[in-house]
Amino acid sequence: MKIGVFICHCGENIGRTVDCPRVAKACEWLPGVDVSLDYKYMCSDPGQNMIKDEIRKRKLDAIVVGSCSPHMHEKTFRKAAVDAGINPFLVEIANLREHCSWVHDDIDSSTDKAIDLVRMAVEKVKRNVPLTTIEVPVTKRTLVIGGGIAGIQAALDVANAGYEVVLVEKEPSIGGHMSQLSETFPTLDCSQCILTPRMVEVYQHPRIKLMTYSEVEKVEGFIGNFTVTIRKKARHIDEDKCTGCGLCITKCPTKKKAFNSFEEDLAYRPAVYVPFPQAVPNIPVIDETICMYYKNGKCGMCVKVCGREAIDFHQQDKIVTEEIGAIIVATGYKLYKIDKKPDDSPIKGYGEYGYGKYKDVVDGLQFERIASASGPTSGEFKRPSDGKEPKKVVFIQCVGSRDESKGFSYCSKICCMYTAKHAMLYKHKVHDGEAYVFYMDIRSGGKMYDEFVRRAIEEDGVKYIRGRVSRIYEKDGKYIVRGEDTIAGMPVEIDADMVVLATAMIAQQDASELAQTIGIPYDKYGFYNEAHPKLRPIESTTGGVFLAGACQSPKDIPESVAMASAAAAKALVLFGSDKLEREPVVAYVNESLCAGCFYCKKVCPYGAVEVKEVKDRNGVVYKEVAYVNTGLCQGCGTCTATCPSKSVELAGFNNEEIFAQIAAL
Amino acid sequence: MKEQNWEPKIIAFVCNWCTYTGADLAGTSRLKYPTNVKLIRVMCSGGIDPVFILKAFERGADGILVSGCHPNDCHYNAGNFHARRRWTFFHELLDYLGIDKNRLQFSWVSASEGKKFVDVVSKVVNDVKAMGPFKGYEELNNEFMTEFPDVSGVDESMILKEKEGEAV
Amino acid sequence: MKLGYFPGCSQTGTAKEYDISLRKVVEKLGASFDEIKDWTCCGATSAHVTNHLLANSLAMRNIMLAEQQGLDDLVAPCAACYNRLVLSQYETITHPEIKKEVEEVLETKLQKEIKVMNLIELFQKIGTEKITANRQVELKNMKVACYYGCLLVRPADITKFDDAEQPTSMENLVALTGAKPVDWNYKVECCGAAHTLARRDIVLDLSKKILDDAKEHGANVMVVACPMCHANLDMRQRAMKREYPDHKDFPVLYLTELLGLALGMNEKELGINLHTVEFNYKELPSEKAAV
């Protein structure tokens, strides 16, 4: 076996702490190595061409590239090897950057380590077996989880490209948090006007199967071949019969029993309700917890007034399974409720701001509802406690964000912009009102963003005070906001009528459960992990699952929409070919050695191990052995470690390859 | 090998999805840790077999780390659960046979825990350095060399061991 | 029920009446104090500002004495002592190297983890039902502003017995006596503490704000659980009248004195006559007449 070793300097990322020429020279005499070169940028075109030339010139059988992590350029070098005529699985990567040069600073010892890593890779490649990628059929249907603006955009893009989409939304209507907003920065478009047409487009799209008030329960299978189980919660209203006339809502006797979560607990809703007037689908839902029928079996007012007999109290949850090829997760975010937290929770909450104690201390979404024309105060600024028009409003930035000790350490990115918008909306409607904003740093990095904030300050006279607020307390109807003006260098006290807190954007409550259901990684805050922070921000590490919107990290509407279209594009790339090439890393059984104990079958998480009967010449079954269905096997290798006699091995990581790596140390 | 500047040789069997990526993150964040550790990548911590550990000790490893995804985070959703039960037995057996607990350590490191990977690795290196060379297996190996000087080459002929500049 | 008792310097000095009322109330509720023999100063602010080891050793010495006396818990009525004891104990438990240093200084091994309790935790342990059972007088004319000060509730994740920003535990105890606790804003605001000697003007300004806020919210008496707060809020009212001529007297009681009144003792027994601002329950305007 003739092996080529190619050491990359990666500019000076590797070259600085690993003496690449010495590594190349040291590997020259390794048994089996025919050529060993180093070059400044192995992954660049000249670098790859050099590899190809060496392979062709010296008729190499396998190559080892000492460069960055295989997660970065394994595919690149495998493609180069294929162009030069070598099987892609006779290429091994020695991770000299992330695992060596970047993490050590003593040149001698890190060069020695680099030599060891390359020698391990050389010994492994000697035992690599040429493999061909497995072809797997692709179900050309997409599942979009979450019906906010990101989910809507992704669903429309995929559907318009001609493929079927299943859009699953937990709430009774799609629209997500954007539908709660009054107007959006930086253009002050009314959010309903730009969102509702999109929602209707989704509802009427022939290729989008909209499943609202439903949740994903189970996801099985793998890229291109997912089987998704969805629970369609019972609305107690027959969707086909109901025309959305709303008579039942007006006639329902339970008025003040439950808050409308869409109105952020500023308004009540009856037992049968539609979250907001422009809801899509415009079909109400009956809330069993407060509906009189479920309490004492009487009532039934809605049944009487409903001309279409659409009410069905005994409707049960429906379980639907869908065959899916690509999954786009767009489950969005939640605002951080900053009142008292349970003792064991790491987050402390902000008791000193009186949120939850004083009615007029509200968070961003509540202010949006107050400012929104379809909100509880139909657009007029009335404070929740006594409905008076607030003459002095204080906005506080970074409540919970950028706060390691009491909240979350990250910046929630959009609060600077929506707070400027809030202040501007307030000044437009209450001309003689005063708006103060306590801030640390204004982060307005988008297109026309900073001009927007400047406009709020210069034209609308919003007073920005750089400093933190220490305490808020109520004094004869006024809210004393005590803070500090770090520029003037003195404490500040404002007697405000209303206070708006720009609280942190956090992951949804059940984000980690959904991640475990789908099988995608998530970080310590519950945001989903992208495959690579810079180069693969849309894909999750799990094949076939793409991320869109704030579920991946806090972001504003333009970014969410862009990310949604990108996720849609990724799904369409997947559907580009009928067959999907899959890594041939699957298990294979040596049937003559298998003793048929089937421990492998017990540990296989994908049920990829089947019982195969072995017949003798005259057809009598004399033995049962394990058989691996390469379509289902995902190559985890748990079976190989459980098999006592090592009769099952994993292609790409078989016993010899691992033994060689250990022995090469 | 002289006692003072003796550098332990540590092998880490790591799973591809979590700990290997966590180590990459430690790289991209330029966190520093000792050079003693060399990683062997497998697809899942469920695929790491105790015979790997024995062979690593035989090949002169002074300490071994086995690391995978946190429970419930496994890319193949059950690999690390099987591993956890397997290692409880194997670790108990090695301990019973007189191999110090800290020679073979286990950890869960996720893809976003670059810092934790560095802490775990440094802890293993320091623990092993405190324990000194792995006398038990060294005696076995030396005995092996002296008893059958001529045979030594035959059995391991597949892998030539002369390493450039390795002080024996 | 026998409880360890660490009086601290103020109980035998400026806050004499706090000690008298505390012992009487506890005795009335059927519990008894076992004062630690040969207790010393807890170190207060002066220690932990100058030397960390000194601060920890002083505090831990008292806890060591309690351990040697076979006690399980230790009551420190003064908020500053309570704070020092709890913090030192927390540090020695969570940091082995500090524990080693302190044990060297004290030349003993610290095994038992004594439960250090402040005044409110004390009554919670004795059992609030005992208070209602033994109540003889319903103090319905009293509108009480409960003042926690700073050290009682902070640092929150170590003291842990109530919310650091919106505490309510003292209100619950006060409500048992029939008095009506008032919701006001300066519960946990600083009274000026140690500035009372060097910068008296600050104390006068801050304490006045506290008293005025209580008055504004309809309170006719303030209750505290810390000798330092009492000194600044009660004793400084004479200087306050010189500084702010329109300031009217506003009575400040210890929580134990309020409970004592409810348990049927009179002002003299409880040492209320030692206060700068006199207080007599009968002279309080009856509920109806109050503005």
Place this chain on the structure above:
Amino acid sequence: MEELRKHAKELLENKTVAAILGYVEVDPKRTRPAVITKPEDASKLVFNEYCLNNLAVYLTKARIKNIAKQNGAVMKLGIVAKPCDIHSVIALIQESQLKREDIHIIGMNCHGVVKDFGMEFSGETLASKCVPCESHKPLYHDIVLGEEKQTPSVSDEVLAKIQAIEKMTYEERFEYFKNEFDKCIKCYACRAACPLCYCQRCITDKTIPRWIESSPHSRGNFSWNVVRAFHLSGRCIGCGECERACPMDIPLSLLNRKMAETAKEAYAYVSGRSLETPTLVGSYDVKDSDELFM
């Protein structure tokens, strides 16, 4: 003994079983395993304190299986089994080597066997495996024969020895086991005697790559014994045949018993006791303890 012979005769006569695995007498203090196919040979069967062998080991061997295959159909096989042997049969069924319906279990009440042939049965000569034994009556059986007698209660030396070893320091323990394993001559009698070692080709015979060195030098012996003990952890039912078969008297039960204790402590699992509970190997519980992991 008589009902055993009568029952065996009936089974063979009316062809319910193809053959019966049982014990026949060599001399009053020694028996040997035997395969009885003809009804008249049934009279040779015996059962006493000298039936040491675990006959379950033969059930997985091809020659015995062929006897059961007559004219295309798979007939039943009878086996005279002590309760511990039955645990082996159960373990084999759980590992899909046998089917319950193919085995006719003649369960014998057992009050313990001797350490070795030729010894007078008493407390001191009781086999070490019988000391901690708590299943004197067969759990799974088609028929139960033999009268119940009291097992002499004796102190559990094996457990005491294990506890003594656990108190040693690491070096002492390593030294102790190294010397014990040095005696190994790699005859693999322990593997042959064990009913659960039914692999077609054992891992130690795998040459490419050679995970376990096959030559009997100290390193090869150490890794062989570690892997053998590990492969049986959570599976071994403690029949003690491996230790009895070892020509060099290596105390293998110290390893097997230790791993059985670990299985009991960590997962409350005793192997071969019930067909319903899933085998310990190959199953997991989300709530397993994590304290081994950083």
